[in-house]
Amino acid sequence: MTDLKIGVVGIPGKWSTEVLADEIEKRTGFRLVIDIEKVVADLSIPEVLYQDQCLCKLDGIIIKKISQDYSPQVLDRLEILRFVECCGVKIYSNPAEILRLVDRMSCTVSLAKANIPMPKTLITEDVSAAYDAVHRFGSVVLKPLFSTKARGMEVLDSSTDKKTLQKQLKAYKEKHGFLYIQQKVQLPGHDMGLVFLGGEYQGAYARIGDGSSWNTTIHSGGKYAAVYPPDDVIEMARKAQAQFDLAYTTVDVAETEDGYICFEVSAFGGFKGAQEGLEINMASRYTDYVINLLLKDRNGELDAVS
Template sequence: MNKSRIGVVGIPGKWSTEVLADRLEAQTGFRAVFDMKDVELRLDSNKLMCNGFDLTQLDGLVVKKISEIYAPGTEDRIHMLAHLEAVGVPVFSPTQSMSKLINRLSGTLVLQQGGIPMPKTRVTECSQRAFDAIREFGSAILKPLYSTKARGMLILGQKDSDEEVKSQLEEYRQTNSIFYIQQALDLKGRDLGMVFLGGEYLCTYARVAEAGAWNTTIQSGGRYELFEPGAELIELGHRAQACFNLSFTTVDIALTDEGPVVFEVSAFGGFKGALDGCGVDAASAYANYILAEVANCRESDRGAVNDH
């Protein structure tokens, strides 16, 4: 049995967190799940503690879920985990890679600079310019900079009067300092999750919306189905995820009349779509990948010691 001690950062009791811990435990006999709200960084002793356990003693740490809901404080949690990397504990995905994707605007800019096709997007603090963009797009989605699974998103369209749009913008502004506005596209009730492990393509599932729902999330009644993409679509997903150097991720892609577009790249990726839609145990594949990478790190360290 592999004796590596790999910890999992996640939400205790949540399926995706527990199944990854299960897969790692099956191969190593070691199990440790850490909730970031319980973690303490002790800079005076160079330790990262959680309920009496020093995370700097791990052979590796995988981040499945760093917080239940994204917020600016989520970025602070990643900064704390960067301390582990500084003392030599591998983190999956690397903290620098994850940090680019907590804030929606940051991730969007990386994709834009990488030449990845995306829906038309406007970002502004000005209510009038936000109103003008919505009217230009015809139908638009307001997306909070910190959110996942369509939480907090608001769709405004042609059926809304000018007064209704302005009123909703002002209400939205009460909890959001900036307007991130994306043109609403005709997804024909479906978008795709393309899964990558260590930069290599694993599988693709479709999220199919429930009748009447404007988004395809499972929380809104959507379901998973198998999807077989062509080589060009896989290449698009590969280019999108390559902008971030993630250990495991899902690229959200939509097929439109104007061609495929990328909505976002996930900082952590999900296991459920791969399992239910494609029959692929992504958690097991990820565990194997992590253990192989940790073994490679050990070999590299031995080589460096021998060189001296």
């Protein structure tokens, strides 16, 4: 046991949030699930309160989930946590790094700069350019800049008549602003999530679609299973996540006719894929990782977790 006070920013009642809080409580006797919507930041004192707990007096915070859905509002919530970090509280993962990931465009640009293989992508506000891209790519997926689990994504095809296709693109732009267009790739019925903790590879699970949707997400009926990617794919995923200073993440990878590609690096990383697909309790591993870092920072040496 340790006397560290570690809070979990997440969704109260949700499995991934609660299982992480459970693991922390086992090791510290302290439990605090923080609903970020109810946090009050008074920068004049300064003080950041959740209920009766001042977050600036915690030893650490793990960000498990910042919102049910991604939106620009998430950025403001992360800014509050950046302020808590300035008070000396260690936060995992770094809020500034998460800021670079919740916006799909920022994540894509970072991966492209690192030459990580991705689907052909075009980002524009010009409907005419978007129309040309659909015809060049054949079949595409329109993606919101802020979304998770394929929510808000739409599939368009170049075989659609010009008037209808232009109408679809204009409607999407009116709703989402930017037109983020990726070529729709043919998947072998599954894609993979490669799990990393502190930059170290932990294992991989597959999301296997049930055939009812174009995507393989669990939200759309997929299921988890163990998978064993080749070494070069693991290294590609390692390089992708290394573009961001994250304590814990999963990298979404898929095999295509032209080789393996990376879809994205997760801002938070889930636990259920590793739990159900690999029978690995990543909430437990993550908790030990954070506690050891905090003890090392406190004592100047790595203490074993009892």
